[in-house]
Amino acid sequence: MTAPDPSGPDSSDRVPPGPGDRAGRDPHRHDAGPPDDGDGGGRGGRAGPDRARPPRIPTPRSSVEDTGLPLAAPPSPTPSTSAGSAGPPVPAGSVPPPALDHQVLKALLGAWALAACSPAETAAVEDHLGGCGACAEEALRLREAVGLLHRPESLDLDPALRTRVLESCLGRRPPRIPVPSWAMPYDAETARLDALLQDIGDAEWHAPVRLRWFDGDEPTSRRTTVAGVIAHLLTVDGLVAVTLGLDDPLDTAADAPGPAARTEACWRAAPFPPTRSVHGPWREQSHNLVRTAAFATDGGSGRLPVPYGDFELPLRDAMLDRAFETWVHAGDIADAVDYPYEPPAPRHLHAMIDLGARLLPSALAARRRAGLTAPGRTRHLAPAGTPGRSLRLEIEGLGGGEWLIPLDSPAAPASPDHEVAHVALDGVEFCQLAAGHISPEEAAAGQLGDREAIRDVLFAAASLSRI
Amino acid sequence: MAKRDAPPRWDRKMQQRLARGEAAALGELYDRFASLVHGLAHRVLGDERAADGITREVFAHVWENPESYDPRQGPLRSWLATLTHRLAVQRLRTTEIAALASDGTADTDRLERKVHRASVAARADYIVTSMPTPLRAALELAYFQRRDYRQTAADLGVTEDEARRRLRLGLQLLSTAHEAGPGPGSGGTPPGHGGAR
Numbered sequence: 147m148t149a150p151d152p153s154g155p156d157s158s159d160r161v162p163p164g165p166g167d168r169a170g171r172d173p174h175r176h177d178a179g180p181p182d183d184g185d186g187g188g189r190g191g192r193a194g195p196d197r198a199r200p201p202r203i204p205t206p207r208s209s210v211e212d213t214g215l216p217l218a219a220p221p222s223p224t225p226s227t228s229a230g231s232a233g234p235p236v237p238a239g240s241v242p243p244p245a246l247d248h249q250v251l252k253a254l255l256g257a258w259a260l261a262a263c264s265p266a267e268t269a270a271v272e273d274h275l276g277g278c279g280a281c282a283e284e285a286l287r288l289r290e291a292v293g294l295l296h297r298p299e300s301l302d303l304d305p306a307l308r309t310r311v312l313e314s315c316l317g318r319r320p321p322r323i324p325v326p327s328w329a330m331p332y333d334a335e336t337a338r339l340d341a342l343l344q345d346i347g348d349a350e351w352h353a354p355v356r357l358r359w360f361d362g363d364e365p366t367s368r369r370t371t372v373a374g375v376i377a378h379l380l381t382v383d384g385l386v387a388v389t390l391g392l393d394d395p396l397d398t399a400a401d402a403p404g405p406a407a408r409t410e411a412c413w414r415a416a417p418f419p420p421t422r423s424v425h426g427p428w429r430e431q432s433h434n435l436v437r438t439a440a441f442a443t444d445g446g447s448g449r450l451p452v453p454y455g456d457f458e459l460p461l462r463d464a465m466l467d468r469a470f471e472t473w474v475h476a477g478d479i480a481d482a483v484d485y486p487y488e489p490p491a492p493r494h495l496h497a498m499i500d501l502g503a504r505l506l507p508s509a510l511a512a513r514r515r516a517g518l519t520a521p522g523r524t525r526h527l528a529p530a531g532t533p534g535r536s537l538r539l540e541i542e543g544l545g546g547g548e549w550l551i552p553l554d555s556p557a558a559p560a561s562p563d564h565e566v567a568h569v570a571l572d573g574v575e576f577c578q579l580a581a582g583h584i585s586p587e588e589a590a591a592g593q594l595g596d597r598e599a600i601r602d603v604l605f606a607a608a609s610l611s612r613i
Numbered sequence: 614m615a616k617r618d619a620p621p622r623w624d625r626k627m628q629q630r631l632a633r634g635e636a637a638a639l640g641e642l643y644d645r646f647a648s649l650v651h652g653l654a655h656r657v658l659g660d661e662r663a664a665d666g667i668t669r670e671v672f673a674h675v676w677e678n679p680e681s682y683d684p685r686q687g688p689l690r691s692w693l694a695t696l697t698h699r700l701a702v703q704r705l706r707t708t709e710i711a712a713l714a715s716d717g718t719a720d721t722d723r724l725e726r727k728v729h730r731a732s733v734a735a736r737a738d739y740i741v742t743s744m745p746t747p748l749r750a751a752l753e754l755a756y757f758q759r760r761d762y763r764q765t766a767a768d769l770g771v772t773e774d775e776a777r778r779r780l781r782l783g784l785q786l787l788s789t790a791h792e793a794g795p796g797p798g799s800g801g802t803p804p805g806h807g808g809a810r
Contacts, residue, residue, distance in 0.1 A: 253778065255781055256785075257755070260756055262762045287785075287791075288785065292784065294788075304665075307647075307665055312672075314673060319677045320634075321636035333637075337644060
């Protein structure tokens with residue numbers, strides 16, 4: 147039933163199921179194939195009615211007028227050449243055409259063109275086309291239109307294309323109001339997660355997800371769903387939104403101001419588990435955050451403090467933290483629905499690792515206060531300003547680099563002269579550790595020097611993780 | 614998608630933000646329309662890299678000439694589709710002419726037919742994505758899911774009359790893709806219009 151096109155090469159395009167659809171993801175793929183592929187059985191009327199009486203259908207006028215080109219070959223090959231699909235055309239005599247009048251038959255033309263009529267109706271329509279020029283003309287037009295139906299192209303755009311397109315635009319006309327460099331990782335990560343969410347089906351929003359993190363030195367986890375994760379991101383991103391003067395997405399009171407309490411309050415407040423309806427608000431807020439960060443009152447320096455409950459981060463670091471969390475949870479979601487998901491662009495990954503490295507000294511201090519550090523020979527405090535013992539953190543791979551971590555006090559500057567240990571880790575591995583997805587014992591780290599110091603730093607990295 | 618029914622206010626604000634030189638607006642514009650632009654370009658050119666190139670050109674054009682879009686003339690969406698269509702067809706013609714020149718055969722009729730077919734296919738895609746949801750849903754069931762019109766009616770919870778009407782109307786809209794208008798905006802959808810070169 148594909149609209150006959152003797153010039154051929156395009157007709158393969160007309161096979162409807164999108165080639166870009168991921169295997170197993172398209173609910174319709176088992177139904178693959180246009181209706182004329184291998185029918186013949188079942189609904190006998192679907193056997194390409196266009197082949198029945200080609201000569202009676204007038205040739206199209208539009209293509210000539212619009213292009214000035216010579217007429218294409220006649221719209222339908224003779225029945226004998228209608229190779230391939232389906233059985234023989236319905237013999238006009240085999241099903242007595244019901245007596246239907248012009249109006250009724252005309253109304254059937256769309257269904258007829260789609261081979262979606264009963265055999266009797268098909269026969270009646272085709273019988274009518276022989277005698278009614280107006281209907282024959284419309285029939286041809288609609289039949290040709292069917293040939294234009296395609297599955298839409300795959301929606302999977304390469305996320306790197308976004309970066310390339312935007313950069314090329316901004317290179318041609320520099321923005322008067324740029325997105326601050328520290329907001330770019332968040333912009334990119336939310337765009338990547340959004341693309342993943344666009345791609346998943348309704349049911350997948352309810353796929354179970356286990357969120358994992360470290361509480362002290364203990365691995366912890368919490369079960370939720372894909373939609374629950376997005377509600378979590380929406381709610382915690384809300385900390386930044388509120389700081390920037392945007393609406394708080396959380397409309398109930400939380401027990402405490404931090405990410406965990408807000409998330410619990412959000413999950414608790416709704417009588418039903420969240421659905422994909424959280425997608426829109428999450429995306430709108432993430433766009434608004436990027437937009438508003440560019441206008442932030444402190445002239446783009448990003449120093450505005452964002453309260454996280456028991457600590458605070460300057461806006462620029464909070465946006466990096468949110469970028470990191472967006473990536474980590476996008477990875478959780480991708481795992482849950484069995485999609486591949488790549489790490490961030492190297493320079494964004496680098497910025498996230500840098501944030502982690504900068505947070506390590508206070509995480510070490512918190513472990514010391516909680517009595518979690520190894521007792522004994524560690525010098526617990528260096529006088530502020532004097533260089534203390536330091537650990538060299540070497541991060542390998544794209545986005546990597548080297549950081550000197552002061553071990554004794556956040557206030558004591560690190561110094562290569564006081565290096566007591568050297569740890570080498572892959573960048574993504576370090577992020578997985580800081581996300582609480584792998585334990586410090588599992589982290590494949592190359593180690594040299596003070597084992598206790600190394601252990602403390604790896605545990606401190608894990609303690610950066612939160613729900 | 615709800616986004617499709619966004620009010621024209623969004624278009625107006627977007628145009629103003631782009632004109633003001635707000636980089637974040639460009640990102641939002643891309644997030645909303647990149648898949649439309651890339652999909653249409655891909656339909657015309659049949660090539661991923663070429664479609665990437667057109668996507669870059671389209672957004673660069675809007676970013677560099679935000680005033681070339683006039684919200685009073687119609688939705689941003691159809692304006693972008695028209696622009697994409699024009700640039701993609703231009704590119705197709707250029708590459709095909711180059712190919713013809715290199716192998717010495719100057720079959721311009723074949724070239725024009727190919728350009729015309731690609732152009733119609735892209736207009737058809739645009740019409741399908743822009744037609745009212747009930748029509749699209751009916752076509753989806755009858756064509757892709759191979760339901761006859763009675764089953765289609767049952768699936769949609771409408772009368773058989775209504776199912777027949779939707780199938781016919783949907784195909785009528787789609788058939789306007791053959792009318793070479795100013796762009797994919799023609800026929801059943803807001804007309805495409807000039808403004809972008």
